[in-house]
Amino acid sequence: MRYLPNTAENRRQMLDVIGAGSMEELLARIPPKARLARPLNVGPALAESDLIRHLRTLAAQNADADSHVCFLGGGAYDHYIPSPINHLIARGEFFTAYTPYQPEASQGTLRSIFEYQTMMAELTGMDVANASIYDGASSLAEAALMARAATGRQEIVLAAGVNPRYRRVVATYCEGPGLRLRDVPAPGGVLDADAARKLCGPRTAALVVQSPNFYGAIEDVAAAAEIAHAAGALFVVVADPVNLGTLEGPGCLGADVVVGEGQGLGVPLSYGGPYLGVFAAKQEFVRRLPGRLVGATVDRDGHRGFVLTLQTREQHIRRDKATSNICTNVALCALMATIYVATLGKRGLARVGELSAAKAHYAADRLTQIPGVSLRFDAPFFKEFTLRLPKSPERVAARLAKARILAGVPLKAFDRRLADCLLVAVTEKRTKEEIDQLVDALGQAVA
Amino acid sequence: MPYDNQPAYDKLIFELGSPGRIAYSLPELDVPVDDVRARLPHGALRREAPALPEVSELDVVRHYSRLSQMNYGLDTHFYPLGSCTMKYNPKINEDMARLAGFARLHPLMPESLAQGALRLMHELAGMLAEIAGMDAVSLQPAAGAQGELAGVLMIRAYHLANGEKRTKVLVPDSAHGTNPASTAIAGYEVVQLRSDQNGEVDLGELDRHLGPEVAAFMITMPNTLGMFEPRIVEIIEMCHARGVQVYMDGANLNAILGITRPGDLGFDVCHFNLHKTFTTPHGGGGPGAGPVGVKAHLEPFLPVPVVTRDDDRYALDWKRPKSIGKLQAFQGNFGMLVRAYTYIRTMGGDGLRAVSENAVLNANYILKRLAHQYDPATPGYCMHECVVSARRQKKLGVSAMDIAKRLLDLGFYAPSTYFPLIVEEALMIEPTETESRETLDQFCDAMLRIAKEAEEDAAVIHDAPVTTPVRRLDQTRAAREPNLRWTGPS
Numbered sequence: 001m002r003y004l005p006n007t008a009e010n011r012r013q014m015l016d017v018i019g020a021g022s023m024e025e026l027l028a029r030i031p032p033k034a035r036l037a038r039p040l041n042v043g044p045a046l047a048e049s050d051l052i053r054h055l056r057t058l059a060a061q062n063a064d065a066d067s068h069v070c071f072l073g074g075g076a077y078d079h080y081i082p083s084p085i086n087h088l089i090a091r092g093e094f095f096t097a098y099t100p101y102q103p104e105a106s107q108g109t110l111r112s113i114f115e116y117q118t119m120m121a122e123l124t125g126m127d128v129a130n131a132s133i134y135d136g137a138s139s140l141a142e143a144a145l146m147a148r149a150a151t152g153r154q155e156i157v158l159a160a161g162v163n164p165r166y167r168r169v170v171a172t173y174c175e176g177p178g179l180r181l182r183d184v185p186a187p188g189g190v191l192d193a194d195a196a197r198k199l200c201g202p203r204t205a206a207l208v209v210q211s212p213n214f215y216g217a218i219e220d221v222a223a224a225a226e227i228a229h230a231a232g233a234l235f236v237v238v239a240d241p242v243n244l245g246t247l248e249g250p251g252c253l254g255a256d257v258v259v260g261e262g263q264g265l266g267v268p269l270s271y272g273g274p275y276l277g278v279f280a281a282k283q284e285f286v287r288r289l290p291g292r293l294v295g296a297t298v299d300r301d302g303h304r305g306f307v308l309t310l311q312t313r314e315q316h317i318r319r320d321k322a323t324s325n326i327c328t329n330v331a332l333c334a335l336m337a338t339i340y341v342a343t344l345g346k347r348g349l350a351r352v353g354e355l356s357a358a359k360a361h362y363a364a365d366r367l368t369q370i371p372g373v374s375l376r377f378d379a380p381f382f383k384e385f386t387l388r389l390p391k392s393p394e395r396v397a398a399r400l401a402k403a404r405i406l407a408g409v410p411l412k413a414f415d416r417r418l419a420d421c422l423l424v425a426v427t428e429k430r431t432k433e434e435i436d437q438l439v440d441a442l443g444q445a446v447a
Numbered sequence: 448m449p450y451d452n453q454p455a456y457d458k459l460i461f462e463l464g465s466p467g468r469i470a471y472s473l474p475e476l477d478v479p480v481d482d483v484r485a486r487l488p489h490g491a492l493r494r495e496a497p498a499l500p501e502v503s504e505l506d507v508v509r510h511y512s513r514l515s516q517m518n519y520g521l522d523t524h525f526y527p528l529g530s531c532t533m534k535y536n537p538k539i540n541e542d543m544a545r546l547a548g549f550a551r552l553h554p555l556m557p558e559s560l561a562q563g564a565l566r567l568m569h570e571l572a573g574m575l576a577e578i579a580g581m582d583a584v585s586l587q588p589a590a591g592a593q594g595e596l597a598g599v600l601m602i603r604a605y606h607l608a609n610g611e612k613r614t615k616v617l618v619p620d621s622a623h624g625t626n627p628a629s630t631a632i633a634g635y636e637v638v639q640l641r642s643d644q645n646g647e648v649d650l651g652e653l654d655r656h657l658g659p660e661v662a663a664f665m666i667t668m669p670n671t672l673g674m675f676e677p678r679i680v681e682i683i684e685m686c687h688a689r690g691v692q693v694y695m696d697g698a699n700l701n702a703i704l705g706i707t708r709p710g711d712l713g714f715d716v717c718h719f720n721l722h723k724t725f726t727t728p729h730g731g732g733g734p735g736a737g738p739v740g741v742k743a744h745l746e747p748f749l750p751v752p753v754v755t756r757d758d759d760r761y762a763l764d765w766k767r768p769k770s771i772g773k774l775q776a777f778q779g780n781f782g783m784l785v786r787a788y789t790y791i792r793t794m795g796g797d798g799l800r801a802v803s804e805n806a807v808l809n810a811n812y813i814l815k816r817l818a819h820q821y822d823p824a825t826p827g828y829c830m831h832e833c834v835v836s837a838r839r840q841k842k843l844g845v846s847a848m849d850i851a852k853r854l855l856d857l858g859f860y861a862p863s864t865y866f867p868l869i870v871e872e873a874l875m876i877e878p879t880e881t882e883s884r885e886t887l888d889q890f891c892d893a894m895l896r897i898a899k900e901a902e903e904d905a906a907v908i909h910d911a912p913v914t915t916p917v918r919r920l921d922q923t924r925a926a927r928e929p930n931l932r933w934t935g936p937s
Contacts, residue, residue, distance in 0.1 A: 001798055001801060003794075003802075004798075004805050005881070005884075013884070014884060017816070018808075023808065026811055029827070030707050031677065034679075036706060039705065039800065041577050042791055043574075043796070045795030045797070045798050046793060048793070052539070052542070055567075059546040059563055060548055061561075063556055064548050064549075064551035070553060072556070075555075075776055075777075076553060082470070082472075084511075086545075091511075091515040092521070092522025093520040094730070095520065095522070095536070095730060095731075097520040097521070101863075102519075103917075104852065104919065105518065105860060105912070105915055106519070107517035107916045108515050108516065108517035109731035109732070111517070112511070114933065118932040134589035134590065137776035138774065169773045172600065172772035172773055175771070175772070220488075221491070246487075246493055247487075247491055248494065269550065270544075270552065271549065271553070272776070272777025272779065273782065274736075274782055292732065293931055295931050299917040303457070303918075305920045309922070309925040309926050310929060311926075312926075315592070315624035315625050316624035318624075318628075319624050320631040320637040321631070322631075325592045325593075325631075328732065328735040328737075329733040331731040331733045335731065338460075341500075342499075343471050343502075344470075345464075345501050346500070347496070348471040348473065351473050354483055359478050362480050365480075394557075398559075401560060431474070
């Protein structure tokens, strides 16, 4: 067994040193009646080449974004991943390191997290960002809990444009503390401001808006901020950081907390995870933040160094009074995002946003020329839009998948009122030729 | 740093580069949309370009390569962190997780086009259920703490479904901090139980606290002192007799694979840390994966969706009205699931048992070799990790932290220190099964050398570390004047 270096002779000698007659003697405290009397039934050990063959067979049964042209979004996007990212994160010194509890032997990880925090704060327009949460949805759930702690209030008001999956995760986290969720409708695809004003009041801990929202529409973030703040509530914005080279950082539009899914920043699609929960906030909330924070300091000789800091917020110190239960986060995905943002840099991120938006608008222009196909909402959109089809979106998507085009996400499973809708996302990777193929194939499918 | 003749590196990416330099390659605009910004609301557009690096690709590659060299990783160093199971992360796992059919699979793919991924998940859930003796497993939780939250919420839903509104959860004082933290988020009052002098559950203390208001007892098994609780079956029976559900924190599962199973011991819920027991990498703090297993009576409450199988068709079942809901936007940390699946199929059933036997052997070997100089926290054989106290060294002015720092100079990462909280000057050592006797001997020699230095030459310990990129860091200053982002050249 190649991962187990102890030979039979090693084991015998080690038992001698220990003074035990057998392995069994070391396990004597486990009651005999509680022992497993048979081998675990998990299949036989496979040789490496056999295992590779087996896993290749399983992988081949999936329609991936290399073998298919991908217009799927809804919270995960097929953005370009620069080649150096995989090479750098695969370095064992990053990859196989633990949480940097011994800072002197973890300066690489700590420095990269400090860079990550700086980049996320800069993009979101906030003062501080933490070292990561699991994904966008759990980041939003943590924001809801933080808003409750900061305001002492028990209601979270969510715009209907917030990803419905995120709303479900928030509901799970709010079950124990008994927070009430209230929903603002979006009849036009964006927040109904009058309805939001009515729902926000003295019991509101936070108003949550996503922009661009789940339907792809760009919300009036500044106007929503005023509604939240007039009620004395925190204003929480869900944003995709890969868009924030082009779109304004929500912090500059009045957000108190910005959360989001950072998958677009160089993290593989990987069927939904691991992803990257971004969490950024204003300075006044720094001692209420969930999760790890890295801060700069100096060593004994006065040299710059980095440590995990403000740990009295965290579970290993504060236990049941901690700001969150999170321990393991997604540090390696944060490193992917750090290298991504370093690579795209000041100009590249804006270029990614502009290319994606331009291609999305071209796709929408052409798709809506197909008879019976229209945009479901009039609101402006960015890289994703909701299309109304004259035929079942599920059937249209299935037909296009046969032509190796993943046309979009049918919305019926998310909202029954949108049963005739398909959510289409276009990233900078899609070519005009691919978009034209989508248009032709979709035109034939609905004809 | 060993073998590194370069001067200390002290750059941040923001301190590199030159205006106008780029590291990316993006396609040209090939669609006839000239000014897309004009089609977006003016107020939504970014006014100022973000202050981000302007560097070349080599700048990026060299910077992060240099940063990596400032880390100790398992690939380069022995990492005896107790409770963290820093075992070798097989390279084949990485190759498999990067297959396009997995790494490039969109999470909202229709089920008919993701059959291979769903089959892998279904099989992995089955294998974890078999390993733990549980009836059903959800792969969705992103890490151990989220698995705990899911588990406690399922217990809560179960009691509520039975018309019982219980309000408290019992947690031993030796528990990981996530246990009380997760329990509090689930809406429970946490009651901490005092352990007995051996760090085990005090049956009298437990009995006093069990009652109709108690929803669950949460315990790590083997316990955080690395010991198997010999009375665990009786403890669980006591709880069940009072209607109390019993949760096992699976952080220490590496000790018992194929030897005993939580479900057979009577546990109702347990979580798995795939990044500990099942070789997915720690990545400098994550990602992990924290699947949660339950007995049949809790199955209706599992998070949605549940992967189901009907003949050879796999599907995601969302129609589960009693479910506690969702924990992540999608199906879980699938990339980690591929790695864990690869590992289990590599080892097979007999291999997994050998894992635990060798982990236990290695820990006892270290315990025996250190026991004359460092006081074992408890008598008897340990399981996969051992806890010793540096109280003797403390009397000489050398703390557990000092020992940890000195180990860094001697080429080892440090054990966990000051945990569990019930042991004075605790050093918690978990070697794992993937380390050879030679490595264990080198580590023990280093520990014994430090014990000797404490008696003869404590200055070298107090000075440590001196071989790392920085020396001891000022934590107080970091917390008092938090500096959490780069703000310009210092």
